[in-house]
Amino acid sequence: xxxxxxxxxxxxxxxxxxxxxxxxxxxxxxxxxxxxxxxxxxxxxxxxxxxxxxxxxxxxxxxxxxxxxxxxxxxxxxxxxxxxxxxxxxxxxxxxxxxxxxxxxxxxxxx
Amino acid sequence: xxxxxxxxxxxxxxxxxxxxxxxxxxxxxxxxxxxxxxxxxxxxxxxxxxxxxxxxxxxxxxxxxxxxxxxxxxxxxxxxxxxxxxxxxxxxxxxxxxxxxxxxxxxxxxxxxxx
Numbered sequence: 343x344x345x346x347x348x349x350x351x352x353x354x355x356x357x358x359x360x361x362x363x364x365x366x367x368x369x370x371x372x373x374x375x376x377x378x379x380x381x382x383x384x385x386x387x388x389x390x391x392x393x394x395x396x397x398x399x400x401x402x403x404x405x406x407x408x409x410x411x412x413x414x415x416x417x418x419x420x421x422x423x424x425x426x427x428x429x430x431x432x433x434x435x436x437x438x439x440x441x442x443x444x445x446x447x448x449x450x451x452x453x
Numbered sequence: 454x455x456x457x458x459x460x461x462x463x464x465x466x467x468x469x470x471x472x473x474x475x476x477x478x479x480x481x482x483x484x485x486x487x488x489x490x491x492x493x494x495x496x497x498x499x500x501x502x503x504x505x506x507x508x509x510x511x512x513x514x515x516x517x518x519x520x521x522x523x524x525x526x527x528x529x530x531x532x533x534x535x536x537x538x539x540x541x542x543x544x545x546x547x548x549x550x551x552x553x554x555x556x557x558x559x560x561x562x563x564x565x566x567x568x
Contacts, residue, residue, distance in 0.1 A: 346495075348495070350493075374553075374554040376554070376556065378559070383541075383564070384561055384562070385457075385543055385559040385560050385561045385562045386496070386543070386559045387559070388556055388557075388558060388559075391554050391556050393553060393554050430495055430496075432495075434554070437553045437554045437555045438484060438547050438549060438551075438554070438555035438557075439501075439509065440486065440498040440501060440509050440511065441486075441488075441496070441498060441545075441557060442498070443488075443495030443496050443497070444495050445493075445494055445495045446493075446494070446495050
């Protein structure tokens with residue numbers, strides 16, 4: 343069983359829709375949760391991070407963590423074609439330690 | 454403020470050869486991590502360097518080795534290249550003194566093709 347599971351998609355939505363992404367993890371030792379966005383043939387770009395259960399909002403992005411269910415989510419409001427990319431969840435057991443990534447979800451936002 | 458830089462951007466090698474990839478961390482960062490990303494997959498952790506020492510290592514063979522220099526830049530070396538080593542190699546930097554979670558910031562990667 344992989345430590346982090348993520349639906350590969352692709353997830354296709356119309357412009358302006360809410361994009362909902364999620365990951366599940368297996369080990370309760372993971373304490374830090376990050377979301378990265380990766381455009382084709384580019385390096386991952388950090389979008390958000392959190393280390394507590396609950397919601398964290400930053401502009402159009404909301405990250406949600408449920409440690410009891412080992413479930414993390416990312417919501418993108420008012421999606422734009424420029425949001426079309428692969429979204430990667432990443433988790434770690436300690437601050438600054440190695441990241442364990444999900445396989446990524448490819449998102450397509452259609453004009 | 455320059456972000457993480459990597460060189461070269463692309464590289465083609467043949468099986469059995471050796472390769473060296475280079476990384477300069479983001480200004481103010483002292484920790485460098487290396488990841489391998491195969492096509493269509495998430496990055497896999499190779500190792501992390503801090504204070505010129507390998508601090509953590511993922512599940513990669515000894516053919517993969519690294520180095521960190523006093524200016525915090527880093528190299529990844531891969532010996533006896535295999536076809537399966539073809540991937541995007543990503544460098545990430547972070548600060549050991551930064552606020553929790555000491556997030557890692559990635560460079561653009563080096564795309565290695567082994568023929």
